[in-house]
Amino acid sequence: MASLLDPDARGRVILVGAGPGDPDLLTLKAVAALQSADVVVHDGLVDDRVFVHVPATAQRISVAKKRDRHTLSQDAINALIVAHVKTGAIVVRLKGGDPFVFGRGGEEVEAVRAAGLRVEVIPGVSAALGCAAEAMLPLTHRDWSSAVSFVAGTCKGLAEQNWAGLAGHGRTLVVYMGVTAARAIADKLMADGVDPGIAVAVLERGTLPGSRAMRTLLADLGDLVERENVLSPAILVIGEVVLLSDAENHLKTLAVQAEAFS
Template sequence: MVSLLDPNARGRVILVGAGPGDPGLLTVRAVEALRIADVVVHDGLIDMRVLDIAPVAAQRISVAKKRDRHTLSQEAINALIIAHVKTGSIVVRLKGGDPFMFGRGGEEVEAVRAAGLKVEVIPGVSSALGCAAEAMLPLTHRDWSSAVSFVAGTCQGLSEQNWSGLAGQGRTLVIYMGVTCAGLIADKLMADGVAPDMPVAVLERGTLEGSRAMRTLLADLGDMMIREQVISPAIIVVGEVVLLSDAEDRLRKLAVQAETVRGDA
């Protein structure tokens, strides 16, 4: 059986997880795939140092998406990949984090298979795992959390999502794509019974230059996003494990402020 990473095997797709940003977090197999690519179809947040691993002659095609303005629809991206494979090219579809963690990798695999073409998936370090590791924030811990959940925090459909029971004592909730809707997310969780003083971490640009790890309380999440001018990409972590993180600590200041308010009442 011919390996999909055999340079002599032409006309195929390799979905590659680029990790959270730092090229040092690429897997060995991901590097091997990039080195034999004829075409690299990549997301917008891929570090240029990762793209430089591909051969100089390889065609690099950005399918970057921005909020409310997609350069290409998912269907168009699928068609683009398939068109290049049919010319006999080795197409590396390079995705931030892991292709199967909020990366629409499953949709692209389905499209390639439906076209009768070869496809392989090389997993990557998910953004949540990479950012949490950099911030020394364990998502599970024997003393603090025995369960972790991952959700998408985009505004569209937020009210319909059922997050009941995903956050609270002994549980960790990790929210992708939640910067814009952070205030709504906090309101949603508190309405579901999560305590307003539940610790929250915001991990901005994790593993990249200029990364920040900030810690606050759930009730302050939306306001902190505005105060600190947080921009995507950023991961939100809700849970008691946040207390263990190596993050800029706003919790003590907020606790003092809250105690002062109670004393004045």
């Protein structure tokens, strides 16, 4: 079967991961897909510099979402993609990070398949990987962490979710979209038995101009977010590996002293 990137194959959608922000982190296959696009349906977190790879003749449609203010529902976005593909267009659905890591890519693939249309997914560098690399923060380490988990901090019923065992000795927890609920997340983890003195990194605008990497302790997480006016996009990394990050060059250490919690 020919690749869906075959220029002779019309009427298809390509879900493309744009990475965490830095356009240099696009894959070669992602660039090829963008160059083939007739229509680009993109998220708001995609850096403007990525669009240099999109033909001037291509139609660009923003479906940017903000907390509590969505321009289009997910069903409407699905319908928009399907409608354009049915015209014979090559539609690139451009998503920040990776389409299958909190990107709703699975829902969009299901919608396209249900319409009997062709779809391909091109992965991108997820925010956790890109932001952690910039901060020289290994998410796993043979001596410190043999497991890493990813959770969304904006899900409904946060307090009822079972995160037991996701953070602690030998484990790393990465929270996407957790800035707004940072205090509640910290309270939840401590209530579940996580050490209040465990290290936390707050990685804001990772790989983008103006990025910040901050380090604190779990008990001080909510205060740090307020003090520093941390804004999305940002991720939280919780675990002992945070202490391995390059504090001198990449992290601003804002932690209260660990003995305060001993």
